[in-house]
Amino acid sequence: MGHQVADIPDVTSAQGAGGAPPAIECRGITKRFGHVLANDAVDLVVRRGSIHGVIGENGAGKSTLMAILHGFYPMDAGEIRVDGRPVTIRDSADAIRLGIEMVHQHFMLVEPFRVIENIMLGAEGGMLLAGGEAAARASLARLGRDYGLVVDPDARIGDLPVGARQRVEILKALHRGAEILILDEPTGVLTPQEADDLFRVLRALRDEGKAVILITHKLREVMAVTDRVSVMRGGKMVAHRETAKTSAAELGELMIGRRPAAAARPAPATPGPELLSVQDLRVRDGAGVERVRGVSLALHAGEILGIAGVAGNGQTELLEALSGMRRAESGTIRLRGEVLPPCDAAAMRGRGVAHVPEDRLRHGLVADFPAQDTAILGYHGDPMWRRVLGLISNRAVEAHAAGLMATHDVRPAAPRLRSSLFSGGNQQKLIMGRELERAPDVLLVGQPTRGVDIGGIEAIHRRLRAWRDAGKAVLMVSVELDEILALSDRILVMFDGRIVGELPAGADERQLGLLMAGAHA
């Protein structure tokens, strides 16, 4: 931690350097949620004409800081200057007036509307739309020319691929006069090509003198596109660096606070018999698009099979089909050698296939339910909590949840607390506990540690390894390379709905990256 102190003068020098004040300057930003200090006296200086990376692990405080800059939360203490002037940002309208625009991880677009109508949103220009539309069209043409941001203004958002939707978000921000553009994890949903396009646009924006803040936890991106980088950890700003003068290794170390454990893989797996296998599976998503296009795979007892891939390459639909949430279009699924008839999720659970879903808020829990009710989701018909006349006993449900919370270290251990009031990591531990409780032979798990803090990640990884060591089969879908590499005994790479490669444990990261990018062709 010694390097922290040395960094502080680096920040101050940015302030006085080169005449023009920085585009945005934060001093001592502090934000507390209950007893959690999300931002602890955070400093950040971003110059015009630069791309500034803000990196840190989940829960490091990046998003809180950006939310404060964009007026989502008031800060408890600190000062923000824009172009040298102290400002107060009470809400996002204030932020927009100051030229601070944010492109969220989840796009804020109206899907049935056309591109042009989305661009005008918030800048409609008077009673009649015609004037605003003409202005938007003109600026769309100009922005397309200047930055290579080309989108058909009359296309409907719902018809556009993810990369194009993101361009619309950026165009919307620029149309409203953005000078400081914040992008929150912009590449999480992009294919490598789309990400390259995005970086080209960001460089063009920088050359125009805009300030770009890129929030990410991907070191590759930071090294590739930023000019400067600030590292957050545990709510504190721990370092500022010129990108040219640092390395991915150093940044990684700063982010985690220690050297990454060098291949701390436990004993290799001893795979047993085949438990689950899939032949030529094809699955369509809700919109009728074929997302899984002929996947075959086999999962053995005593192994963790990692499915790697950039999000949106069919992993979600594969998992949904295996868990019974979605009917497969064609193909066969075998469980313990036996061909399965079409099953719904309840039937799959009954056959010993448990599922920790990718999106825990959407699928894994019911936000309004007390935790004890979430803890029986999918198993609510179980005789374990049914008493008189087969009715569900609240007391038994509560006792069950209390036991689950103790075994799986869910905090707070409050069965009656609403599910939505638990942190992401604790929600995940609760769901994991629920699914492991009946000792399923096959565990399907999607994005096991998305939005989970570091302590929680380690606990969940330990749990998955222990499950494998107990001779069970785990199929894990993750978009986190590090997670895939840390846990998998075998890695299958999915691209465009197909398995494009299989790698052994401890595979070369670069090779994996190439496969994920679809470079097999």
Next chain:
Amino acid sequence: MTRPLPRWAELALLPLLNLVLAMAVSALVVLAAGQSPTAALHALAIGSFGSWDAIGFTLFYATNMAFAGLAVAIAFKAGLFNIGVEGQAAMAGLGIALVCLGLDASLPALLLLPLAILGSAAFGAAWGYVPGWLQARRGSHVVITTIMFNFIAASLMVYLLVNVLIQPGQMAPETRRFATGLAALSSFGFPGRSPANVTLILALLAAFVVWVLVWRTPWGYGLRVVGSNPEAARYAGIDEGRRIIVVMAISGALAAGIAVNEILGVHQKLILNFTGGAGFTGIAVALMGRNHPVGVLLAALLFGALAQGGSELAFEMPDLPRDMVVVVQGLIILFTGALGALLRAPLARVMARG
């Protein structure tokens, strides 16, 4: 970021404050009409609870409200807004009439009455089932279809009572009187000359059954998951479509309680518009009762008292327009239902400080 209120405050204090607020605004309205609010409140209270007769009438109206409120509440637990209680109750009345007209000559009352109640429940359930099926299997929004089904039911009733079921040689669009030994249903030893009847007991029973069904069975658990997070239902393997269809049928069967109370309990013949808008008031009752059977029963009592006290008020204070009672009812619906969250944030602030 408002913190959630403690349960007791959410369930008791908040509705009570809303009611007080509604009453205060109503007092201003009465004052503006040049009348004394205290006298009006007095007349209202005496009119609804001042005598055995008054209490009987209040409970009679409350029975309608309770069934209507339960019907709306249970559908709402699955995230469905059943606006069609009025039509379902009307059809349930038809069910009673068909059973009674067809069999009252041949069956003793002890057999006929349960059969008539079953018939009404079946007709009400069918009138809820169809919109439920259309919602679950064809994606037709249940709000739209239930509104339409109200119109269809109303027209059908007019047609049948004017052209088919009318008593020959009569002008009034109503059936003949059922020949049932109805002493059993029309009173259960309740003092006074009110229409309060056994249906009241059925309402209490229905509330208990709804509570057990929704909060104590795996089926009800699934229902609540469907209502709170349909995606989680898919994850859990709960068949959303089937839940929707079944709960709409149950909702329609509960609506039939209104028909039992009115037709079997009082009129003993099928007449037009016997529901009197109770089906719509049920929406307000469910809203105020927070879609919980106990809350629904309490809200039903309040609305029953308003209905009964209101007619007394019009009698006692002829200078106060009859519409004023409707205004008061409207204000209560407004403050307890639509503006139910109005006081939540300030209350949460006060309680956090205290």
